[in-house]
Amino acid sequence: MELSEILSHPGKRLIDHIGRIEAFDGDRLFILAAKFHDLGKCTESFQCYIRNKSDSADPHAGVSALAFLLANADRLSSKELLMISDAIFSHHTPLKSRKKLAETLSVQMGWSWNLWQRQYAELLANEEVERWWNLPGMDKELLEDLGFDFDELQMGPEDFIHQKLLYSKLIFADKYEAITSKTFHPPALKCSVEDLEHYKKRKGFDTTSFRSKAAHHIVRNWKEDPQRVVTITAPTGAGKTLASLELALTIAKKEGKKRIIYAIPFTSIIDQTVAIFSEIFSGGITAHHYRVAYPEMDEEGHNDYDRIKYLVESWSHPFIVTTFYQLFFALFSEHNSDNIKFQSLRNSVVVLDEVQAIPFELWKVMQQLFEPLAKILGTVFVLMSATMPIVARNVPELADKKVLFRSKNRYILKWIDLKETDEERKLEELAMEVIDAAGRGRSVLCVVNTIKNAKRLYGRLKENIEEERLYALNSYMLPVDREKTLSALRTKTSNRVEEKVLISTQVVEAGVDLDFDIGFRELAPLSSIIQTAGRINREGLRGQAEVKIFDKLGYEIYDSSLMSATRNHLLIALQECDGIEERQILKLVESFFATLDLTLSDRYEILKAIEKFDFPKIGEALRKIFRLEDDYTDSVVLGVDLREMERRYFELEKEFGRWELKRAKEKMFKSFLPHILNIKKRDITKSGVIFKKSDLFGLLYLEEYQGIYSEKTGFLIEEEQGIEGLFELF
Structure with missing residues (x-):
């Protein structure tokens, strides 16, 4: 069969498919990967299948990788050969480990090896194919030597990033061309700082206010010393969201970034974030999370579901709002469907809001990865929190955090010693504390660690507090009912809560904009306690409110290292004084995270797995961290x-x-x-x-x-x- 007749997909010539993929990126390694990735489709088995003459075809990725190695072994380094062959071998499957590839070449595994030899002989027999790909004869000794070379390679974080990027570019461009028969060109980012300024004027923002000055200070600091990884540490209610948005737009304009990716911890708060951003920019904001629905029609009314879905899932739009889950699976997962997003991190501004919600098992890993990720991908990372863990080292702080925290003194943390030791009686005693606080006409937030205790406490309170005043919030509630609860708590004109009582689990801690008179919090990691406190007297209109901390009601659900550091930094201090004011929190939090930095480790040995290019082990660790298993x-x-x-x-x-x-x-x-x-x-x-x-x-x-x-x-x-x-x- 002539090369011009060989198909990659129904009605599509292979050489056209490859050409459009090659045009996606000018990197020489990518062009080689693109040229060889579908070479195995030149076999009779695949050509019969693609023309509906048979029901199945032999796999094509293995022989394509084999052919690449034979044709390029004397022209590339061992690392380059490993990375390209893994990308080709895995472009329809998860990334292979270095050990798996080495064994495949050096051990010459079973039926697969026999299949590849037969397929390669067929490729060599086609003169046009042999000439276009410049294929040499089969050389088993060469492949075995490469297998041993691969097994001895020393890899690092930079190599890990380069491999992920090459793989991601190949699988993204391949699938996009298969769907559209085009080369992908990223759309322009149309959102601008001017749009944000117009929004502020429409809403009557005071440009001389504390929040406005803090935002200008953040942007000015970056302009004076533009860095690839920066932090914004500021108390809740200091306007971090709009400040980070202004910074991201400024960076994008100054450095020509093509995309803004705004990542937040929870799916439950994506929609409200998208609603705010869409109001600012009159659309153009794309949400991506596991519950997102895809429209059937494109903007011109064409039925184009596959393309629309693919552009969202690959983060190809210029402004993406997504979750930590999606971001970290793009960074670490070995699976094809997660990795199509990785290449979209290039030349982008990535904002991580509520950084304290990054699983602590990843803190040590990210300390090693943020800087090389930013450098290799040409990306700027903006890390933002009121309680900033040490997830990146030697990173400039853009906010004047000491001034910001000193200017806020909305609450005071106090310890209440529940006298009872029995769990049931302790719960009764807590209920009486909440009833007493609510009896004075105040709004009350009480956060406990488990759904069971939240429900049991709610049951005790409903006997003494009117039903229209008492609410619950937990992950056993359907999303629609959680949203109903949040809407019912707020007043019509603000996020202030008046005379109502909410019994919640940790779901209230990040992104839920409510403002209570008084708070109660079961002992938890310090960052969680501070997040709860951020929902008390949030707007600072009540003088100074109390956030009462009490010892745990039942079994421990948090990591022992986090709880030990909390007890050593917070509990002892609370028991020895009348209370800790918000303006004193920054020093306490920084000391807490400094201790954790010394005690926490890379528990799942992800960095070791990165050195071994053990992608399945990295993915397994990630699934454990996010508790998918x-x-x-x-x-x-x-x-x-x-x-x-x-x-x-x-x-x-x-x-x-x-x-x-x-x-x-x-x-x-x-x-x-x-x-x-x-x-x-x-x-x-x-x-x-x-x-x-x-x-x-x-x-x-x-x-x-x-x-x-x-x-x-x-x-x-x-x-x-x-x-x-x-x-x-x-």
Whole structure:
């Protein structure tokens, strides 16, 4: 078969596919990867498959990588050969480890090796193919030598980043061309500082206010000394969000950055952030998280679902608002679907809001990675928090944090010693403290560490506090009910909470803009306590409010290192004085994180795995850190009949092709995502309810859930059942 007749996809010539991919990036290693990645499609097996003459084809990535190594072994370094061959070998699968590639070449593994030899012989037999790719004869000894070379290579963080970038560029450009038959060109960033200034004028912002001056100070400091990694440390309510936005726009304009990526900890606060930014810029803001829905039509009314979905998931739009989960999986995951985003970090401004929410197991790793990431990718990282952990070293601070913290004195932390030692009695004693605070007509926030204790405390309080004043917030509540609760707490004109009581878990700590009169917080890591305190007297209109800290109610849920540092820095100080004021917090927090910097380690040995190019081990560690392999919870769908969805799916199976069917299943899954809760297995068992199981979606579900769910407190644990029937059920 002539080269001009060989197809890469139905109706698409291979040489055209490769040419459009090569045009995506001028890097020589990328161009080599692009040229060889689909070479294996030149075999008869694949050409019969792509023309619908057979139902399947032999894999093509392995022989493509093999051919690349044989054709380039004498022209590139061992590191370059390893990186390109792994990108080619893995462009439809997760990244391989260095050890796996070395074994593949030096051990000559089984049936795969025999297949590759046969495929390579077929490639050599086609004169046009042999000439276009300049293929030499098979040389087993050369491949074995390369395997041994790969096994002995010493790799570092910079190599890790280069490998991820090469792989990401290849899989992104390959799939984009497959969908569109075009070379991707990034759209221009149209958001500007001028848009932000117009927004401030419309909203009547005082340009002489404390917040405005702080924002100008931050931007001026960066202009005077532009760095690739910077921090903004400022107390809650100091206007960090708009200040970071102004900084990001300024950096983008001055340095010609093509994209702004704004990352926040939780999916639950993405929509409100996107709403604010969209008001400032009249659209042009793209949200990306696991629950995002994709439109069917593009701006011109064309049915273009695949392209729209792909552009969002690959962060190809110029302004992305996303989660820490998405960002860190782009950085560390070995999987194809996560890595398409990595290349979009290039030439961007990446803002990480609420940096204290980065899992502490990654702090030591990021200390080694932020600077090389910024340098290699041409990216500026802006790290922002009221309680800044040491996740990057020797990084300039743009805010005048000492002045900012001294200027705020909205609350005082105090220790209350619950006299009771029994857990039940301690809970009763806490309830009396909250009732006393609420009895004076004040709004109260009480944050405890577990859902169980939050619900038990709520149950005790509802006997003494009017139902219209008492609210709950926890992760056993569906997103719609959490949002209803937050809306009901706020006054019509502000985020101030008046005369209401909220019993919450940690879900209230980041991104929830509420303003209470008084707070209670179960002992937790210092950064969590300060985040709770940021919801007390937030606007500073009440003089000085109290945030009362009490000892833990039950078992420990936090890491022992975090709790030990908290006890040594906060607990002892609170027990020895009348209280710690907000203006004293900065010194306390910095001492706390300095101690943790000495005691915490790279627990999952990610840096060692990086040196070994052990991508599967890195991905496994990440899934543990984000608790994706948690054996203690089940995902449960409430209020949706998955049996009916399964029936519709199998009906579609009769008429849809493989890709259409996959898309239909994805749309079904997206439709019931807002109805999913992650519930502890023990609570499911104790509920006594027999849940159905969908094998198609791999989830438990229940169409009717009256009696086991309340819109006020969420999924009912054992202690609530039978009592919560008084509530209006969702």
